[in-house]
Amino acid sequence: MTTLTANIAGFEFDDILLNAAGVYCMTTEELDQVLTAPGAGSLVTKSATPSFRAGNPAPRFTKMPLGSINSMGLPNNGLDYYLDYVITKQAVKPLFLSIAGLTKTDNLAMLHQIQASNFNGLVELNLSCPNVPGKPQTAYDFDATRAILTEVFQFYTKPLGVKLPPYFDIVHFDMVAAVLNDFPLAFVNTINSIGNALAIDPETDSVMIAPKGGFGGIGGEIVKPTALANVRALRLRLNPAIKIIGTGGVQTGRDVYEHILCGADLVSVGTNLAFEGPAIFDRLKTELLAEMAKKGYRSLADFRGNLQTL
Template sequence: MPTLQATFYGHTYDNPFMNASGVHCMTTTELDALADSAAGSFVTKSATAESREGNPEPRYVNVDLGSINSMGLPNLGLDYYLDYAIKRQASHPDQPFVMSVASYQGFDEYVANMRKIQESDYTGLVELNLSCPNVPGKPQMAYDFEDTDRLLTEIFAFYTKPFGVKLPPYFDIMHFDKLRPSSTNLTSNLSTVSILSAMACILMKRLIQWSLNLRVALVVSVANMLNRRLLPMSAL
């Protein structure tokens, strides 16, 4: 019988679908609702060191074929999500999820956030979000390939738990060429690579499947480029 089951890092999921860290994963109530849904797993809101209000409202609107948002990285702070992650890991050991981590202040905050997780009791997957496009005045880290290389090198020097990176859309082959030398010697530490997780927020129905296929193709391309089979967990 056909099945959508997927196995990843020693766990079997009913299906490979989960939310992208975004507009409905900020509170523990929302996260518990995602955990109880038909999704295979869930991703927490990307956490910064301190809580953030995000962009002024209105910043989210439902439309006929989806939604449009510019949230601005609102979240309740790393301690809030780390506490939730540790407690849920203990109470639901067979239901793994992904904790997403971001930065508002840049390089040093990324490192400090990952160091705090390393020193905590949380042992599950972490998504290092290097791609948050909706914070005014804050460029996406992953478009700066030298800084990305420097950041991952520093994190890999102390971080021993599984984690992956969330990257922005790369539309030019030159971007992949620049990404390759900064990542080739680091792939033994990476667990996942996620690309284009927010590209299909609002598209005509006939383009939605095309965009998802493109996303999967690009993830596979990056995995091949890095000479490592990285199994993506879908973030739709």
């Protein structure tokens, strides 16, 4: 029998697919749909700030050729809302709680709260929010990334990973890996959307989203090559104990397969989950199994990280 299992920080996943933070995870109703969806091995909550946040004005997410563009601005129901949910549901399957404070103080305060709580699952510290006006992405500042992780691991003892933006220069892969390898991280999630793109409606000659003059993060099919490059580059550089969640451009089971081939342990779905709904997980799983059967593989370990070069 073919198996699609993974292990992160001692947590066993019976399936490797989950939602990307920001999609189908704003409310407990949406989270329940992902939790119970056939083919979904886990879920991640909406990246939480300490309290409710309305986010950017609409329209802030729309379809565009080859994917989507968004500038959501971190709308969420606040940490207490999502922390209560994952504590209640953590016996069902391993879960990820995502947090994204607008300041280092926010992040440290939320991690203190989680440390003191009954949640014993995985936490994703989102260092890559490209769509908050006036706020830079922490993960592009390697000194700032080191500083916050140094403070975090002085007190935080539960499994923790980081959500990363895409990197575009080989030396930046080297630099971020040098930082991350100095800490006992459980995982990295790569990539977040590619920030500060601009899409134009050909009928109106207008930008397609309202915030930031139309600038937003792009996702979907168009970002898959960048996502695969980041998964591959980080897998080659990170300590083996740091697992990778591959995110970006997943439309088909073959796309999932390629993320794993580049070194991903789990694979999350964002743009196309928004378009298709949670039924996408079962379709992707079926297509992945077919791709593995075509290659003669019975487990993910048979090909994970085995990308061939010329």
